[in-house]
Amino acid sequence: MTPASEWLIWLVIVVGGLATFALRASFIFLFGQFDDVIARLEPVLGFVPAAVLAALVAPSFVVQDASLGATLGNERLLAGVGALVVAWVSENMLATIVAGMAIFWAVRFLG
Amino acid sequence: MTARRDFVAGMKTMAPVLPGIVPFTLIFGVVAVDVGLSPLQAVAMSVVLFAGTSQLAAIELIGRHTPAVLVVLTVVVINLRVVMYSVSMAPRFGPLGTRWRAVLSYFLTDHVYALAITEAEAEGSSVSLRWYYLGLGVAIWVAFQAGTVAGVVLGATVPDSLGLEFVIPLTFLAILVPELKDRMNALVAVVAGGVAVVGAGLPMNLGLFVATLLGVLLGAALTEVAGE
Numbered sequence: 001m002t003p004a005s006e007w008l009i010w011l012v013i014v015v016g017g018l019a020t021f022a023l024r025a026s027f028i029f030l031f032g033q034f035d036d037v038i039a040r041l042e043p044v045l046g047f048v049p050a051a052v053l054a055a056l057v058a059p060s061f062v063v064q065d066a067s068l069g070a071t072l073g074n075e076r077l078l079a080g081v082g083a084l085v086v087a088w089v090s091e092n093m094l095a096t097i098v099a100g101m102a103i104f105w106a107v108r109f110l111g
Numbered sequence: 112m113t114a115r116r117d118f119v120a121g122m123k124t125m126a127p128v129l130p131g132i133v134p135f136t137l138i139f140g141v142v143a144v145d146v147g148l149s150p151l152q153a154v155a156m157s158v159v160l161f162a163g164t165s166q167l168a169a170i171e172l173i174g175r176h177t178p179a180v181l182v183v184l185t186v187v188v189i190n191l192r193v194v195m196y197s198v199s200m201a202p203r204f205g206p207l208g209t210r211w212r213a214v215l216s217y218f219l220t221d222h223v224y225a226l227a228i229t230e231a232e233a234e235g236s237s238v239s240l241r242w243y244y245l246g247l248g249v250a251i252w253v254a255f256q257a258g259t260v261a262g263v264v265l266g267a268t269v270p271d272s273l274g275l276e277f278v279i280p281l282t283f284l285a286i287l288v289p290e291l292k293d294r295m296n297a298l299v300a301v302v303a304g305g306v307a308v309v310g311a312g313l314p315m316n317l318g319l320f321v322a323t324l325l326g327v328l329l330g331a332a333l334t335e336v337a338g339e
Contacts, residue, residue, distance in 0.1 A: 005147075005176075006149070006152075008179040009148060009152050009173060010152065010155075011179050011183075012156075012169060012173070012179050012182045012183055012186075013152065013155050013156050013159050013160070014159065015179075015183050016156075016159075016160055016165070016169060016182070016183045016186040016187075017156075017159030017160050019183060019186065019187050019190075020160050020161075020162050020165065020186065020187070020190045020193075021216065021217060023187070023190050023191065023193050023194050023197070024193050024196070024197055024216040024217065024219040025197065025212065025213065025216035026194055026197045027194065027197040027198040027200075027201040027205075028197050028200055028201050028204045028205055028212050028215065028216050028219075029205075029212060029216075030201075031201045031202070031204075031205025031206070032201075032205065039198075042195065043330075043331065043334050044327060044330070044331045044334075045191055045192060045194070045195060046330075047295075047296065047299050047326065047327045047330030047331065048188065048189075048191050048192060048323070048327055049189075049192065049286075049287075049290060050287065050290045050291070050296040050297075050299045050300045050303070050326070050330075051299050051300065051303040051322070051323045051324075051325075051326030051327045051330070052168075052185075052188055052189055052303070052319075052323045052326075053283045053284075053286060053287040053290075053300070054287060054299070054300035054301070054303040054304035054307070054322075054326065055303045055304060055306070055307035055318075055319050055322035055323045055326065056168060056171065056280065056283050056307070056319065057280045057283045057284050057287060057304065058303075058304030058305070058307050058308050059307050059308050059311045059318070060171075060277070060279075060280035061280065062308050063308055063311040076277065079277070079281075080280070080281075080284070083281050083284055083285075084284060084288065087284055087285050087287075087288035087289075088288050088291075091288070091289050092285070093131070093134075093135070093282065093285040093286070094134060096281055096282075096284060096285035096288075097138075097278055097281045097282060097285065100277070100278075100281040100284070101277065101278065101281065104274065104277055105273075108274065
C-alpha cells in the first residue's frame with residue numbers, strides 16, 4: 001500500500017461508516033415524517049440486493065484482465081457455475097464457498 | 112431488574128445465529144489483509160461500518176483499485192435496505208431520547224432487525240424492546256468483531272497464491288441465489304449481471320453502477336406494468 005491509498009482506505013472507512021449510520025438512523029430520527037415517500041420507494045428498494053449482488057458477482061466469474069475470459073478451463077467460471085448449483089440446491093453459504101474454492105483450486109493447481 | 116433480564120433474553124435469542132456470523136466475518140478479516148488493508152484498518156472497518164456485505168464489497172473494490180468515492184457509493188447502495196428497517200422501527204424507537212436512538216441505530220443490522228421485529232409484533236410480549244434489542248445487537252457485535260480479529264490474525268499467514276479473494280464473489284453468490292427463486296428478482300439479476308460483464312471495461316468500475324441502476328429500474332418498471 002502506498003501512503004496515498006492507505007489514506008484513501010481510512011476515508012472509505014470514515015465516510016462509509018457515517019453514511020451507513022445515517023441510513024440506519026434516518027427514520028428513527030425523522031419519526032413521523034416522509035413515511036409515505038418511503039412507502040412508495042419500497043418496491044424499488046426491494047430490487048437493490050439482487051441487482052447489486054449480481055453486478056458484483058458476474059464479472060468476477062466471467063471477466064479477466066478487462067476482457068471476456070469465458071473459456072473452458074477458466075477456473076473462475078467453472079468454480080462460479082459449480083458454486084451456483086450448490087447454492088441453489090443447498091442455500092447454504094459455507095457449502096457454496098467450500099464447493100467454489102474446491103473447484104477453483106482443483107482447476108488452478110491440478111488442471 | 113427487568114432491563115437486565117430482557118437484555119440477556121436478547122443475547123440468548125441471537126446465540127443460534129452466531130455460528131453463521133463468525134465464518135463470514137472471518138472471511139472478511141482474512142481477505143481484507145490479503146487485499147492490502149492493515150490489521151487496524153480491517154478491524155476499524157468492522158467497528159465503524161458493522162455491515163458485513165458492504166464491507167466485503169468495499170475490500171473487493173479496494174483490491175481492484177476503485178476510486179474511494181465509488182467504493183463509498185457502493186457501500187451506500189448495498190446498505191440502502193436498512194432504511195426500510197429504520198422506517199419499521201421508527202414508531203417504536205422514534206419517541207426515545209437522542210442517545211438511545213443513536214445507540215439503537217448503530218445496531219440496526221439484518222439479523223437484529225429480523226429478530227427484534229418478530230418480538231415486537233409477538234402477541235402478549237412483555238419485554239422492554241429497547242433492552243431486548245440491545246441484547247441482540249451486543250451479542251452479534253461481539254461475534255462480528257471477534258471473527259474479524261481472528262480473520263486478520265489468520266490472514267497474515269495465508270499466501271497470496273491461493274487466490275483467497277475469490278471467496279468474496281462466492282459469498283455474494285450464496286446471498287444472491289435464494290433471491291433468484293423469485294422470477295422478477297431473477298430477471299433483474301440477469302440483466303444487472305449481464306450489463307456488469309459488458310461494462311467491466313469502463314473506467315472507475317462505473318459498470319457496476321450502470322448495471323445496478325438498470326437492474327433496479329427494470330424491476331420497478333415491470334412492477335409498475337404488472338400492477339396495472
